[in-house]
Amino acid sequence: MLTCLVESEGLKNRRMHIPGSFSSPSESRAVADLNERSREIFRQIVESYLTTGEPVGSRNLSRILTHPLSPASIRNVMSDLEAAGLIFAPHTSAGRLPTETGLRFFVDAMMEIGDVTTEERARIEAQMKAAASGHTLETALTEASTLLSGVSRGAGVVVTSKSSNVRLKHIEFVRLDTTRALVVLVSEDGSVENRLLDLPAGLPAGALVEAGNFLNARIQGRTLGDLRQAIEMRREEMEKELDTLTAKLVEAGLATTVGPAESRQLIVRGQANLLDDLKAAEDLDRIRLLFADLETQTDVIDLLSRAEGGEGVRIFIGSENKLFSLSGSSMIAAPFRDGSQKIVGVVGVIGPTRLNYARIVPMVDYTAKVVSRILEQGR
Missing domain, CATH: 3.30.390 (Enolase-like; domain 1)
Structure with missing residues (x-):
């Protein structure tokens, strides 16, 4: 399984790169050999997909590239990108979409992470503190899940031990x-x-x-x-x-x-977001499969728990994990800690592979930090 680890601090405008993220040396070499023109065309294909979910063709690319190229030249580059396993044509004579390998390369090596604005930080903290004040911990965690579902096209998720972080x-x-x-x-x-x-x-x-x-x-x-x-x-x-x-x-x-039999608690909010902006009948089939995945709580908890393995945000894309192999979904998750700095749970977002990673990664990271501060302060 491939994972991408983003350090918790200094997220702003950082590019993420994890050596050895590709499944074979030939893939790594093919990606390393991409010149600046190929990278720019690849970036436009990915960013178009993340924005619209639609394939993009050579004619449209020729209009939006920083350094204009003819459609014929772009098609030659696209052919090379396809040979490298980074893009594919969903239909004959259609535009191109990124493969899961392509998305991984983009996330690891090309994506620039933004930052949470001052206004967004204030809103997250206000909502979380209001939910925690005078209420149960579960109320605060449910608010975290709801909040993350609101900033993504996905479902907000939280997993934690039922009692490990309760005083x-x-x-x-x-x-x-x-x-x-x-x-x-x-x-x-x-x-x-x-x-x-x-x-x-x-x-x-x-x-x-x-x-x-x-x-x-x-x-x-x-x-x-x-x-x-x-x-x-x-x-x-x-x-x-x-x-x-x-x-x-x-x-x-x-x-x-x-003891080891202690159960884990899964909170999911915003599943209805996954039904928005469907592009085709196969999208609805994919969402139905994802709903079925979310109903299998044990498997979701197991996947989220893997994000407890270290600092920062972890990203799981599509079939990198068998849970999402049919629905083609992604997960962005970060751990949170209690007052003794022990990792006691994970917050995150699950949704289609065209999640807005650059925006959601810092939001998940900051929300996890706010949850940790609330636990440290005893709510």
Whole structure:
């Protein structure tokens, strides 16, 4: 799978290049051999596609090139670009469109990234803070998803752990019967979550209250992961203060809430945007396939989670990922962090391959930073 990594800082007017982004040495050499005239014609073909979704022909190109060329000369260049695998003709005697390889080359090596304007920054921050103030974290993340869908022709998406970045206010153990109890988690944002817990055999009658008191004395606005780490670091203190079975109950309760089975949450907004500006019947078929992809939440979460692997924005184009191999879609995503600088989720945009990458990349990047600041400040 090919990915493009854009550093979080200094996005303005940067060109992106990742060595080895092409699938074969011959493709890399063919691209490297492009002269300035070929690059200019290729740029116009890509930018026309990103704007209109339509093929562009030699006659139209001859009118818009900085250094005018005859249609015949342009056709010769287009033939070379097609041989290099960068463009193709969707129909006989039609204009040309970029291939996925061509889009990757454009994004990696030619595209100039703009910046988020002062007005856009203020609007993003105001909307996010308003959504976070007095509401749950999910409300703020939903707003991030909605906001990104509004600046693209795609769907805004967010994936995060349901509880990994939520700060706790209270924990309580509630006995259901002799073998089971509920772990009740009350967060600072007012949300409540219950998890089922198997009780150790022979547990003393007051152990549930004692375990809850022990944890509540150490919560101090910590996340579940932070609390588990703090208890682990003070294991000797816990063993002195609690009997063996109650200590096991504390450990079991924390393991239940932050174990590997913890589910991930996917938020998608703006799917209706994908129905706008359809060009042909095959576009509708493609969007239907993308809708089916988005319904397969596990696969979408898995793809988004791959953007957690490092700093900055990552771009996945078309069949570079098997999830989008049929719908021919792209994804632009960036990770966000909690107060301890731990990556706890991803925000992004999914849409057609003709997304406005130069505009959406900095918007996704800045939105991820705003979400991180909100988490750092405890909303």
